[in-house]
Amino acid sequence: MSNYHIKNLEEYFQVYRKSVRDPENFWEEIAEENFLWRKRWDKVLEYDLSKPEVSWYKGAKLNITENCIDRHIYSRGDKTAIIFEPNDPSEKAEHITYKQLHERVCKFANVLLDQGVQKGDRVCIYLPMIPELAVSLLACARIGAIHSVVFAGFSSTALHTRINDADCKIVITSDGSYRGNKTIDLKGIVDEALESCPNVKTVLVAKRINSKITMKPNRDKWLQPLLDDAYHDCVPVIMDAEDPLFILYTSGSTGKPKGMVHTIAGYMVFTAYTFKNVFQYRENDVYWCTADIGWVTGHSYIVYGPLANGATTVLFEGVPSHPDFGRFWEVIQKHEVNQFYTAPTAIRALAKERLNFSEKYNLSSLKILGSVGEPINEEAWHWYNDNIGKKNCPIVDTWWQTETGGIMISPIPYATPTIPTYATLPLPGVQPALMDENGDELKGNLVSGRLCIKFPWPGMARTIWGNHDRYRDTYFSAYSNKYFTGDGALRDSTGYYRITGRVDDVIIVSGHNLGTAPIEDAINEHPAVAESAIVGFPHDVKGNALYGFVILKEFGETRVHDNLRNEINQIITEHIGPIAKLDKIQFTTGLPKTRSGKIMRRILRKIAENQTSNLGDISTLLNPEIVQEIMDGAIK
Ligand code: ATP
Ligand code: MG
Numbered sequence: 001m002s003n004y005h006i007k008n009l010e011e012y013f014q015v016y017r018k019s020v021r022d023p024e025n026f027w028e029e030i031a032e033e034n035f036l037w038r039k040r041w042d043k044v045l046e047y048d049l050s051k052p053e054v055s056w057y058k059g060a061k062l063n064i065t066e067n068c069i070d071r072h073i074y075s076r077g078d079k080t081a082i083i084f085e086p087n088d089p090s091e092k093a094e095h096i097t098y099k100q101l102h103e104r105v106c107k108f109a110n111v112l113l114d115q116g117v118q119k120g121d122r123v124c125i126y127l128p129m130i131p132e133l134a135v136s137l138l139a140c141a142r143i144g145a146i147h148s149v150v151f152a153g154f155s156s157t158a159l160h161t162r163i164n165d166a167d168c169k170i171v172i173t174s175d176g177s178y179r180g181n182k183t184i185d186l187k188g189i190v191d192e193a194l195e196s197c198p199n200v201k202t203v204l205v206a207k208r209i210n211s212k213i214t215m216k217p218n219r220d221k222w223l224q225p226l227l228d229d230a231y232h233d234c235v236p237v238i239m240d241a242e243d244p245l246f247i248l249y250t251s252g253s254t255g256k257p258k259g260m261v262h263t264i265a266g267y268m269v270f271t272a273y274t275f276k277n278v279f280q281y282r283e284n285d286v287y288w289c290t291a292d293i294g295w296v297t298g299h300s301y302i303v304y305g306p307l308a309n310g311a312t313t314v315l316f317e318g319v320p321s322h323p324d325f326g327r328f329w330e331v332i333q334k335h336e337v338n339q340f341y342t343a344p345t346a347i348r349a350l351a352k353e354r355l356n357f358s359e360k361y362n363l364s365s366l367k368i369l370g371s372v373g374e375p376i377n378e379e380a381w382h383w384y385n386d387n388i389g390k391k392n393c394p395i396v397d398t399w400w401q402t403e404t405g406g407i408m409i410s411p412i413p414y415a416t417p418t419i420p421t422y423a424t425l426p427l428p429g430v431q432p433a434l435m436d437e438n439g440d441e442l443k444g445n446l447v448s449g450r451l452c453i454k455f456p457w458p459g460m461a462r463t464i465w466g467n468h469d470r471y472r473d474t475y476f477s478a479y480s481n482k483y484f485t486g487d488g489a490l491r492d493s494t495g496y497y498r499i500t501g502r503v504d505d506v507i508i509v510s511g512h513n514l515g516t517a518p519i520e521d522a523i524n525e526h527p528a529v530a531e532s533a534i535v536g537f538p539h540d541v542k543g544n545a546l547y548g549f550v551i552l553k554e555f556g557e558t559r560v561h562d563n564l565r566n567e568i569n570q571i572i573t574e575h576i577g578p579i580a581k582l583d584k585i586q587f588t589t590g591l592p593k594t595r596s597g598k599i600m601r602r603i604l605r606k607i608a609e610n611q612t613s614n615l616g617d618i619s620t621l622l623n624p625e626i627v628q629e630i631m632d633g634a635i636k
Contacts, residue, residue: 004034006277012415012425019428020455026429027056027458031269035308036071037062038238041265047456049481052472055242056266056458063236064245064268065105065142068307070236072098080312083286084131085331087178087318093335096131098310101138104131104227106234108139111226115202117170119144119237122247124168124200126150126159126190128177129317132206132223133293134303136172141245141264144237148247148259151294152177152184153595156192158257158619163197165259166247166465170202172223176209180322187213194219241265247465248296250402251596252620258474259465260296260402267300267405268308270459274406274427275305278396279339279368280413286365288314289341290328295596296402297372300459301341305406320346326357329388333361340388341370341398344380345597351383352530352553358387368413370396374598375499375517377524381420399423399499401485403475405459408432409497421521422496431455434491435479448490448513450503452482488515505601507536507544512579514546516601522575523548523568528556533591533599534582537608545583547608549630552587561587584608584635590626592618603627607634 006012019026024044031041042059072079077099084094096104117123123145127133133149140147148166150159152173163171171194177184187205191214194200203220205213215222245264249257279287287306291297293315306313314335320328328350332340350357369389376384376397385395394413397420400406408430409423416424426432434442434449442449453460460483464471478484488500500506500515507514516534523532531551539545548568556564569581592600606615612631618624 004030004273004276006412006415006428009415009417012412012428015428016426020431023429023455027269030273031057031265034272035062035269036067041241045456049456049476049483052476054456054460054462056269056456057241060241060265061238062241062265062268063142063239064264064304065138066236067268068138068304069098069102069105072310073102076310079310081307082131082134083312083314083335085314085316085318085335087180087322089323089327089330094131101135103232104135105138105142106232107227107230108132108135109142109234110230111204111223112139112145112170113143113234114226114230115170115204117143117145119239120146121170122146122148122166122168124148124150124163124166124171126152126171126173126186127206128152128174128186128208129292129315130174130206130208131315132172132174134315137246137293137299137303142234142236144239144243146244146246149294149299150249151292151595152186153292153294153622155619156189159189160193160196162249162257162259163193163200167199169199170204171200172204172206174206174208175213176211178209178317180319183209183211185211185213191216239264242462244462246299248299248402251295251594251598252617256617257620258470260461261463261465262405262459263462266458266460268304270406270457271300271305272308274459275301275311276309277412277427278398278407278410279341279370281306281309281311281339283310285338285367286312286314286335287339287341288316288331288335288337289370290316290320290346291341291343291372296405297341300406320350324357325350325353326360329358329361329363332363332366336365338365339368339370340366341372343373343597344371344376345374345593347371347376347380347384348531351380355387363388363390366393368396369393370398372398372400373596375421375501375521377517377521378420379524394418397421397423399487399497403461404453404457405461408453408457419496421517422492422498424496426497429457432489432497433482434489435482439479445491445493445495448500449488450478451485451487451489451497451499452479453485454482502601505535507534507546509536509544509546509579510542514580518576519546519572519580522572522580523550525575526564526568526571528552528559528564529568530556531591533601533604535601535605535608537584537605539583546580547584547586547604547635548582549586549588549591549604551589551591586630586633586635588626588630588633590623590629592624592626592630593622594620595622597622604630607631610634610636
């Protein structure tokens with residue numbers, strides 16, 4: 001079906017125009033021809049963005065697991081659905097076929113039913129990247145329970161806040177997890193979290209690391225014996241299109257996490273459609289997204305999007321640096337991966353290492369490379385393109401958010417010509433708008449402003465769990481009848497979008513609005529620089545001035561720092577202009593990052609402003625220890 005699978009630029013424009021002219025018809029055809037419905041919808045779209053209330057496929061009935069599993073059993077029953085690649089390369093990979101996935105999901109669903117979980121109940125999942133994680137999501141969806149996955153690197157405080165916010169009655173976890181050469185005591189973290197979660201009555205524990213743990217009587221149960229006894233089939237609960245599928249808290253780069261609620265039908269259609277097009281998935285391809293299922297990228301593009309397309313998706317337990325920095329490339333060679341989707345933070349970390357890690361492996365199976373999570377800077381883009389893609393694989397720089405459910409702006413491989421640092425064009429059905437400070441839409445090209453979406457799309461979140469007012473205030477109040485993304489972007493002369501960073505991070509220097517991404521991109525061009533982050537600090541004359549935190553590559557450390565400072569400002573002057581020169585440049589060995597690997601600029605801002613007594617919530621930081629080092633080295 002041509003609407004579903006775009007093959008060239010002309011077709012993209014044709015389909016895109018159609019999707020804007022008549023969005024309902026566009027999304028209706030896609031839904032009609034590519035999914036299994038138990039009852040057809042009464043209305044494709046109903047919306048009022050002032051409230052905001054949005055429903056897609058209203059009146060339709062379905063179960064998403066029938067779409068992700070059951071319907072593939074006849075045509076692809078013995079095809080591998082999930083390849084599980086363990087943390088330790090010497091442990092055997094596991095290939096789970098669609099038939100086996102069906103049985104595992106049904107058994108798990110029956111266990112949940114036995115434990116009293118009912119349609120609409122919230123289930124907290126705090127598991128490492130093992131098959132049970134994907135299976136548990138689908139098992140919830142099978143019986144209409146709402147899953148709330150919490151990334152298994154979060155602390156007990158972050159966990160109990162999320163459990164209580166969603167009022168979960170049951171937690172699924174494991175005895176522990178592997179992370180490189182370390183193990184993490186997940187069960188211990190859960191025990192600590194549950195001290196302040198009175199409503200959790202049951203904890204199901206998967207065995208992964210065989211550590212000695214204490215099981216609390218009447219509350220904690222080993223999962224495996226229950227699965228062994230469970231019946232192998234489970235009738236799917238038929239759900240309404242707009243019933244919630246899951247709650248997922250945003251990554252926490254900017255402040256208190258928000259429990260975004262996604263509903264079944266629209267999310268399914270949107271993730272399936274975007275997966276198919278952005279990764280140009282073909283029947284026997286092996287697709288690998290390195291994200292954790294604890295993030296939206298894992299929900300949409302490890303589990304739901306790929307499985308709805310009957311794809312083979314890799315589930316990787318490990319980390320890019322264990323046993324060495326060749327691990328990603330080894331896995332690509334081993335499973336002959338065709339599409340590879342990762343984050344700029346991983347690319348930058350790997351690009352810092354010697355090249356022979358990637359040169360050792362045969363990467364010729366690769367067809368498409370993807371990036372998500374942060375702006376990918378030009379240097380990292382080229383490294384990825386040259387050394388991994390061998391200049392032969394289109395790079396899809398995909399811009400989207402937890403709130404959007406799926407990819408919004410991205411090249412379509414072989415159709416959209418790519419340019420480094422540009423997410424390029426909106427996918428069909430996505431209508432971006434750039435807004436100026438007065439709340440007016442900037443028309444035409446060569447403009448830069450705040451990125452909004454001016455028409456509903458099926459994958460959009462419907463609310464924040466338990467706090468619809470916050471949902472409205474955060475996303476729909478800045479500009480009337482538009483979803484405000486919180487990001488800034490520019491549209492170039494050809495209509496391509498470049499994300500310039502978060503609007504909160506925009507710094508006004510002498511009256512000029514400066515986005516963080518283009519400046520960091522310029523700094524990272526310096527051969528001695530591995531990574532950088534800039535923030536503003538108050539300045540008597542300019543209003544604000546720029547403070548740069550810069551990580552050097554190994555050889556950069558031996559250079560005279562003042563010379564480096566001059567060279568960095570030279571590059572900024574060449575790329576952007578003297579207005580963007582940095583007043584202060586601090587060299588550091590690390591930057592504060594969220595657990596999803598994003599730079600947390602608000603902490604750097606406090607340090608630059610010398611307001612270190614109140615750093616705010618740092619519980620979602622991956623590397624809290626770096627904060628002290630940076631404070632000690634701060635330039636006053
Ligand atoms: P929080 O909303 O809690 O502060 P977060 O915004 O980091 O956390 P996510 O929903 O995981 O949570 O991330 C979405 C954000 O990541 C986008 O708004 C954007 O700032 C950034 N982002 C994602 N992909 C890209 C990309 N391809 N290019 C530039 N920025 C991106
Ligand atoms: Mg966000």
